[in-house]
Each structure stands twice: as structure tokens, then as C-alpha cells.
Amino acid sequence: xxxxxxxxxxxxxxxxxxxxxxxxxxxxxxxxPAASLRSPDLSTGLGTKQHPQRQQQRxxxxxxxxxxxxxxxxFIDKLEFIQPNVISGIPIYRVMDRQGQIIxxxxxxxxxxxxxxxxxxxxxLLNTMDRILYESQRQGRISFYMTNYGEEGTHxxxxxxxxxxxxxxxQYREAGxxxxxxxxxxxxxxxCYGNVSDLxxxxxxxxxxxxxxxxxxxxxxPLATQIPQAVGAAYAAKRANANRVVICYxxxxxxxxxxxxxxxxxxxxxxxxxIFFCRNNGYAISTPTSEQYRGDGIAARGPGYGIMSIRVDxxxxxxxxxxxxxxxxxxxxxxxxxxxxxxxxxxxxxSTSDDSSAYRSVDEVNYxxxxxxxxxxxxxxxQSRGWWDDEQEKDWRKQSRKKVMEAFEQAExxxxxxxxxxxxxxxxxxxxxxRKQQESLARHLQTYGEHYPLDHFxx
Amino acid sequence: MAVAAAIACRLLRLRAAGAGGHWRxxxxxxxxxxxxxxxxxxxxxxxxxRVAHFTFQPDPEPLEYGQTQKMNLFQAVxxxxxxxxxxxxxxxxFGEDVAFGGVFRCTVGLRDKYGKDRVFNTPLCExxxxxxxxxxxxxxxxxxAEIQFADYIFPAFDQIVNEAAKYRxxxxxxxxxxxxxxxxxxxxxxxxxxxxxxxxxxFFAHCPGIKVxxxxxxxxxxxxxxxxxxxxxxxxFFEPKILYRAAVEQxxxxxxxxxxxxxxxxxxxxxxxxxxxxxxxxxxxxxxxxAQEKLGVSCEVIDxxxxxxxxxxxxxxSAGLETENLKMLTLSSWERxxxxxxxxxxxxxxxxxxxxxxxxxxxTVQEECFLNLEAPISRVCGYDTPFPHVxxxxxxxxxxxxxxxxxxxxxx
Numbered sequence: 001x002x003x004x005x006x007x008x009x010x011x012x013x014x015x016x017x018x019x020x021x022x023x024x025x026x027x028x029x030x031x032x033p034a035a036s037l038r039s040p041d042l043s044t045g046l047g048t049k050q051h052p053q054r055q056q057q058r059x060x061x062x063x064x065x066x067x068x069x070x071x072x073x074x075f076i077d078k079l080e081f082i083q084p085n086v087i088s089g090i091p092i093y094r095v096m097d098r099q100g101q102i103i104x105x106x107x108x109x110x111x112x113x114x115x116x117x118x119x120x121x122x123x124x125l126l127n128t129m130d131r132i133l134y135e136s137q138r139q140g141r142i143s144f145y146m147t148n149y150g151e152e153g154t155h156x157x158x159x160x161x162x163x164x165x166x167x168x169x170x171q172y173r174e175a176g177x178x179x180x181x182x183x184x185x186x187x188x189x190x191x192c193y194g195n196v197s198d199l200x201x202x203x204x205x206x207x208x209x210x211x212x213x214x215x216x217x218x219x220x221x222p223l224a225t226q227i228p229q230a231v232g233a234a235y236a237a238k239r240a241n242a243n244r245v246v247i248c249y250x251x252x253x254x255x256x257x258x259x260x261x262x263x264x265x266x267x268x269x270x271x272x273x274x275i276f277f278c279r280n281n282g283y284a285i286s287t288p289t290s291e292q293y294r295g296d297g298i299a300a301r302g303p304g305y306g307i308m309s310i311r312v313d314x315x316x317x318x319x320x321x322x323x324x325x326x327x328x329x330x331x332x333x334x335x336x337x338x339x340x341x342x343x344x345x346x347x348x349x350x351s352t353s354d355d356s357s358a359y360r361s362v363d364e365v366n367y368x369x370x371x372x373x374x375x376x377x378x379x380x381x382x383q384s385r386g387w388w389d390d391e392q393e394k395d396w397r398k399q400s401r402k403k404v405m406e407a408f409e410q411a412e413x414x415x416x417x418x419x420x421x422x423x424x425x426x427x428x429x430x431x432x433x434x435r436k437q438q439e440s441l442a443r444h445l446q447t448y449g450e451h452y453p454l455d456h457f458x459x
Numbered sequence: 460m461a462v463a464a465a466i467a468c469r470l471l472r473l474r475a476a477g478a479g480g481h482w483r484x485x486x487x488x489x490x491x492x493x494x495x496x497x498x499x500x501x502x503x504x505x506x507x508x509r510v511a512h513f514t515f516q517p518d519p520e521p522l523e524y525g526q527t528q529k530m531n532l533f534q535a536v537x538x539x540x541x542x543x544x545x546x547x548x549x550x551x552x553f554g555e556d557v558a559f560g561g562v563f564r565c566t567v568g569l570r571d572k573y574g575k576d577r578v579f580n581t582p583l584c585e586x587x588x589x590x591x592x593x594x595x596x597x598x599x600x601x602x603x604a605e606i607q608f609a610d611y612i613f614p615a616f617d618q619i620v621n622e623a624a625k626y627r628x629x630x631x632x633x634x635x636x637x638x639x640x641x642x643x644x645x646x647x648x649x650x651x652x653x654x655x656x657x658x659x660x661x662f663f664a665h666c667p668g669i670k671v672x673x674x675x676x677x678x679x680x681x682x683x684x685x686x687x688x689x690x691x692x693x694x695x696f697f698e699p700k701i702l703y704r705a706a707v708e709q710x711x712x713x714x715x716x717x718x719x720x721x722x723x724x725x726x727x728x729x730x731x732x733x734x735x736x737x738x739x740x741x742x743x744x745x746x747x748x749x750a751q752e753k754l755g756v757s758c759e760v761i762d763x764x765x766x767x768x769x770x771x772x773x774x775x776x777s778a779g780l781e782t783e784n785l786k787m788l789t790l791s792s793w794e795r796x797x798x799x800x801x802x803x804x805x806x807x808x809x810x811x812x813x814x815x816x817x818x819x820x821x822x823t824v825q826e827e828c829f830l831n832l833e834a835p836i837s838r839v840c841g842y843d844t845p846f847p848h849v850x851x852x853x854x855x856x857x858x859x860x861x862x863x864x865x866x867x868x869x870x871x
Contacts, residue, residue, distance in 0.1 A: 428691040
């Protein structure tokens with residue numbers, strides 16, 4: 001380097017220039033295209049002369065491809081923004097029309113009569129239970145309830161497509177999955193009443209069901225928290241070579257939560273056998289989808305994460321069944337996540353604490369109840385096959401109502417669990433401090449017991 | 460020659476400016492030359508930044524667990540993780556950057572040894588890391604999640620508090636995530652500032668259903684971490700990052716357990732009880748020596764180890780003036796010892812004073828031992844500010860502050 005002998009710059013000046021030169025040298029190396037870096041004899045830095053012809057070959061813009069680690073894509077020299085397509089979004093897969101007629105016979109799953117009857121009976125029994133328990137809240141018998149009106153098809157169609165041992169993580173509007181897995185009415189009621197038979201030991205609000213035997217993880221109120229958890233469970237199932245899939249249900253509102261984003265991304269990067277099942281029912285309490293998202297629903301997000309995605313008619317139980325069945329097969333075989341967005345409509349209020357006439361018209365609700373209901377569509381299918389008729393309908397309604405009422409009356413008569421169950425299961429073992437608190441409550445009740453509803457609790 | 464003289468004069472002037480004026484020196488010299496100050500000028504600056512506020516005191520070599528090896532704290536953590544993955548085929552370790560060994564080298568070598576399905580990176584998302592870990596644990600497999608710094612644990616707060624902690628309770632013991640352990644580097648490190656120095660244990664202390672553990676040394680870290688991993692409840696294990704390399708001692712190679720929810724009296728004394736956890740244990744140990752030397756005061760030093768559920772009995776151990784009081788205690792409350800013995804309690808932690816865990820200890824001890832206290836309980840903690848950068852030496856509850864508080868307690 002010729003410059004270092006410039007005496008006039010002095011010691012500091014020389015060092016200053018030296019650093020500047022090194023900086024440029026570094027820069028020079030980094031601006032060279034990859035092709036030229038592969039040539040071992042290329043020297044870099046200022047002042048070096050390259051053969052003009054060799055230089056031109058290396059810098060040819062026709063040859064080079066992007067080398068960025070972050071994306072596998074071609075260059076483009078035209079400035080163009082991608083327009084999100086929300087006018088004609090991802091199409092909605094369906095098997096039956098609104099009158100329950102098969103549209104494309106090759107898509108008919110051709111399920112045996114027994115199975116389809118089980119679909120129908122699960123959905124209608126759920127519907128009957130919903131009516132009675134909703135009423136019971138209105139009468140002050142239980143504190144709270146959430147109905148599943150209009151979404152029965154999403155529950156039953158998907159549950160039927162799974163193995164009984166596939167783990168289910170739900171949000172709170174998936175009782176039909178448990179119903180399909182033959183969770184007894186007694187236990188539904190027990191949880192709603194929080195009585196001694198409640199597997200959850202009376203700790204949670206109604207509809208927070210759980211069942212270890214039926215592989216249904218206990219519901220929790222915070223939305224979307226189950227999504228990354230379901231992914232972790234799927235990862236563990238993959239490691240265990242269990243040939244199990246995990247299914248994770250959530251609504252289109254919950255899909256806005258950070259946990260949903262986290263779950264999708266983890267599932268894809270960690271290659272988990274999981275089905276993300278989104279019930280897009282049009283409302284998150286009072287918030288319509290137009291205020292929940294601007295993109296093409298939830299299905300359109302899947303590809304953004306690298307996830308196989310589909311949108312289905314959630315009120316068509318066979319469409320739901322077919323999509324879930326295929327997703328299950330491939331998720332387990334290929335260890336990758338699948339996203340199913342089931343379009344449906346929430347016919348009922350969000351919960352007993354909600355009156356939806358405050359934010360939507362009765363006409364809108366009636367349309368779905370009368371014109372596009374999963375139960376009536378399936379009934380039409382059954383009737384057209386000769387597997388069901390009005391007589392059976394009448395009998396079944398009476399029978400199912402009777403079953404529900406019996407379970408309901410029994411549940412109401414049972415006491416709540418002993419108050420000491422307030423304290424257990426915080427940890428696997430009870431810590432000393434908590435035991436002291438339990439003892440202090442027991443002592444308190446000995447003196448002040450009359451002011452507490454002890455009569456309703458098991459002794 | 461003239462140039463050399465000019466430079467020499469400049470250097471002499473610079474040295475004369477003294478250590479405090481080094482900022483002025485750099486400005487006067489012009490930036491490029493400021494970069495090129497002779498090494499000695501920078502060293503003064505580096506020295507006062509480098510001196511630690513504590514001296515790590517290794518414990519004597521443990522003899523009851525077999526062969527030991529010299530390990531620092533991060534190596535002790537690696538050893539615990541190695542033992543866990545060897546013993547438990549379901550165990551997996553995951554988090555940001557754990558695959559190559561981790562930003563603090565706690566997971567070095569584990570991916571090569573146990574495979575990429577067992578030691579793997581996750582996307583950059585703490586709520587995802589913890590949620591994912593809960594899901595693994597729900598199936599019964601062992602999940603060891605790493606959060607890169609305790610300062611970044613907050614996105615996962617909902618998953619920890621609303622989900623992990625409540626899983627068993629809310630399901631009536633149908634489901635639980637007891638096999639989840641979350642590890643995170645914790646506490647001041649000299650230059651960590653706002654987002655690399657936090658001690659968030661108090662946020663989690665308010666959450667029944669989880670356990671929170673902080674070790675003071677490599678030997679303690681390995682035993683406590685193994686206990687957390689094997690514990691049937693979700694645990695958060697905070698690792699004092701300043702001790703990762705600074706703390707070195709003999710640590711058993713084989714696995715061993717140190718019980719949770721048991722504080723350790725690491726030095727017995729009769730006049731004042733000092734309680735701390737993590738790095739601060741070494742600060743109060745030194746304070747105990749200072750107190751003995753300068754004031755003739757005998758201190759009992761307790762390492763709390765588990766923040767929740769915490770060992771109330773050991774700390775309450777001395778709230779009686781006379782040791783005769785101990786004879787009057789019934790068998791069930793025999794445990795209430797330390798404060799009953801000394802009558803004076805000082806609790807110290809880096810985390811801010813208000814709502815810090817010292818408040819919980821203080822409140823409980825005054826409830827249990829009121830009549831046996833000789834002085835108000837003293838809390839020597841960080842100030843109620845975010846953790847500062849250049850002001851760290853003023854912020855932390857160093858030995859002088861602890862000593863001063865102790866002196867006031869003695870003279871109360």
C-alpha cells in the first residue's frame with residue numbers, strides 16, 4: 001500500500017486511513033456477486049486491477065440468481081405489489097347442497113346408515129341439551145351456558161373423521177365432539193352444575209368440559225391458548241410414533257390472538273401432525289368478521305405459514321367429514337399441519353350473557369336457522385335415502401328430550417363437592433402454607449358456618 | 460521529529476486530565492483519534508466497569524454424590540440437562556438458539572448427543588415456546604423450555620399464569636403439565652441494563668400452581684434443576700447469568716437432587732438473619748463477614764432457593780430472644796426457627812422494592828414472629844425504577860447498603 005509512507009499525516013492520520021481502507025476492503029468483498037466469490041483467484045480491495053472481460057462475465061445480470069437465505073424466489077425487475085384477493089377468496093368445499101342433495105357423487109363418502117344416523121342423533125341430542133340447559137340458566141338453575149346452534153355439523157363431521165384416541169384441544173363451542181364420543185349426558189350436566197359427579201371438581205364455569213378417557217383436554221376460557229399447546233402435544237405424539245393426530249378447534253376471533261400465530265408457525269417449522277380447525281361462524285360476540293380481519297378469512301393465512309389449507313362448508317357434515325378425514329390421513333403420514341376453515345353461522349347468542357339482537361337482525365339469524373342448518377340438511381339427506389322419516393323424527397325428539405330431562409333432574413339434585421376440594425390439585429402435593437389456609441377455613445366455618453351454603457355441599 | 464514531539468505532548472496532556480476526564484479527552488481529540496487512544500486510557504474506564512459487586516463463594520466439594528468435576532454454572536446446567544435426557548427418553552429441550560449450544564452455552568453438545576428431534580430451535584416467540592411446552596407436558600413427555608432472558612418471559616405470562624399454573628386445578632386433576640420446566644437467565648450482569656438484567660420472580664410468586672427456583676451456585680443449580688425437571692408441577696428455573704462463568708466449583712457428574720421448597724441455612728448465627736437468593740446470597744455472605752469483623756455481630760445467612768412455595772418455617776426460625784423459647788415450642792412448630800433465634804431479619808434482592816418478594820417474606824414473618832422481633836424487618840432491594848445501564852453500581856443492593864441496613868437494625 002503506497003499511502004502508508006505519507007509522513008505528513010502523522011501517526012494518528014496513518015492509523016485513521018488504515019482503518020478506512022480496511023472498511024472499504026470489507027465493503028468491496030461484500031458487494032461482489034456470489035459467482036465471483038467462488039473464484040479463488042479473485043483478489044479484492046482498492047487498487048487491484050481485474051481483467052475487464054473476466055469482470056464483465058462475473059457481473060452479468062442475466063445469470064445471477066438470488067442467494068438470500070430467507071426466500072426461494074426469482075428476481076423481478078417490475079415494481080408490483082401483490083393484491084390480496086378478498087373478492088373471490090378461497091373456494092368453499094361442499095358435498096351436499098342446502099337441500100341435502102349430493103352435488104358430486106364421487107365426493108359422497110358413502111357412509112353406512114348406522115354411522116350417518118349417529119351423526120344425526122349426536123347433532124340433535126346436542127341441540128336438545130342446548131335448549132334445556134340454556135333455559136335452565138334463564139331460570140337461575142345454572143350460572144352460565146353457551147349453545148352450539150348452527151355449528152353442530154362442524155363438531156360431528158370432524159369428530160367422526162378422527163380416531164377415538166386422537167387428542168382434542170377445543171375452545172368452548174365444540175360440545176358436539178364430546179357428544180359424538182359418547183360423553184354421557186350426566187357428565188355434561190355435572191360439569192354445568194359443578195356437582196359431586198363433575199370430573200372437574202366444580203372448579204370451572206359451565207361448558208368447560210374435559211375428559212381424559214375420551215382424549216378431550218379440559219376447556220379453558222382464555223382464547224387461543226390451546227393452539228400452541230395442541231402443537232406441542234402433536235410434536236410429542238410424533239416423537240412417540242403414536243400414529244395419532246391432534247385436532248385444535250378455535251373460532252375466527254380467537255385466530256386473531258398472538259397464540260394462533262405462534263401455533264401455526266411452530267406447527268409448520270416443527271413439522272407436527274396437527275389439524276387446525278377454525279369455526280368461522282361470522283361473529284366473535286358482537287364483532288363481525290369485517291372487524292376481525294381484512295384478509296381472506298383464516299384459510300388464506302395457512303399458506304403464509306407453509307400450511308396446507310382448505311375452506312369447507314361447515315354446515316355440510318359430509319364436507320367437514322371428508323376434509324378432516326383426508327387431513328388426518330396426511331397429517332399423520334407426512335407429519336405436517338393442516339388448516340381447515342369451516343364456514344358456518346352462530347345461530348345462538350354468544351352465551352347466556354349476550355343478547356345478539358343488539359348487533360344483528362333477527363332476519364339474518366332466521367335465514368340460517370331455516371335455510372341452511374346442518375341438522376336439516378342432514379335430515380333431508382337421510383330422508384331421501386329412506387333412512388329416516390317424520391315418525392322416527394317425532395319419536396326421537398321425544399326420546400332425546402326425555403333423556404336430557406332425566407339427566408338434568410338428577411344433576412340438579414346432587415350436592416356440590418366438599419368445600420375442601422377448593423384447595424386440592426393446585427400442585428400435585430399440597431404445600432404446607434395452603435394446608436394451613438385450608439385448616440383456617442375449616443375453623444372459620446365451625447364458628448361462622450351458618451353464613452355459608454354448606455347445605456348444598458357434600459359433607 | 461516535530462510531529463513525534465507534538466504527539467508526545469498531546470499524550471502527556473491527556474494523561475494529566477485524569478481518569479474522570481476521559482469523556483472530555485475523547486471529545487477534544489476528535490472522534491477518529493479518540494478511537495485510537497493509547498490502551499492505558501481505556502483501561503481505567505474498563506476497570507471500574509468490570510469489578511463485580513460480589514465474590515462468588517464456592518461451597519466445599521460434595522462427597523456424597525460420587526465423582527465430581529470442576530464446573531461453572533452453565534456447565535452445571537448442561538450436566539443436569541445431559542443427565543435428564545439420558546434418563547428420560549421423552550425429554551426434549553427447545554427454545555431460541557438452543558441447537559447450536561445456546562447464547563450462554565447451556566446446551567452445548569446436547570443436540571449432537573441426543574438428536575435434532577430432542578434438542579431444537581423454535582421460532583422467536585416466547586408465548587409459543589411456553590404454550591408448546593405445555594402441550595408436550597400434557598401428553599406426559601418432559602418439556603424443558605428455554606426463554607433467552609428472563610426479561611423476555613412476559614409474552615409467555617398468560618400461558619404460564621392462566622394455563623400452566625391452573626392446568627391441574629381447573630381440570631380436576633384430569634390433565635396437568637407437571638413435566639414442564641422453563642429455564643431463563645436472570646439477574647444483573649454488570650452491563651445488562653433494562654432488558655438483560657431483570658429478576659421477575661415476584662410476578663410469578665403471586666401465582667399458585669407453579670414453582671419458582673433460583674440457585675446460587677453450580678452445585679445448587681444442577682441439583683435444583685434436576686428437581687424441577689422431575690417435579691410433578693410446572694417450574695420456572697431462573698439462572699443468575701452473572702454466575703454462569705464467574706461461579707466455579709466441584710459438581711457431581713452423576714445426577715442428584717436438591718429438594719424444592721427448602722431454604723438452606725448456609726451459615727448459622729445468633730444476632731441477625733439475612734435472607735437472599737441467587738447472586739445476592741454471595742453479597743449477604745460478605746455482609747455477614749463484615750458484620751462479624753466490624754461490629755462483632757453474628758449473622759445467620761439463609762439462601763431461600765425456592766421462591767414459591769417458600770420455606771416459611773426455616774426463615775421464621777428465630778423470633779425469640781432467648782433460646783429457651785425454643786423449648787416452649789410444640790413439636791409441630793419446632794420448625795419456626797431462624798428469626799425466632801435472632802429477632803432481626805434482613806431480606807435483599809435486586810428486583811425493585813415495591814411488591815418485590817421481600818415484601819411477602821416480611822409480611823409473613825411479622826405475622827408469625829411479631830413479638831419476637833427486635834427491629835422492623837429490613838428490605839434492601841433495587842429501587843423502584845427499571846434496571847438502568849450506567850447507573851447499575853448505584854442501583855444494586857450492594858454490600859454497603861446491606862451493611863448499613865444491618866447496622867441500623869442492630870442499633871434500633
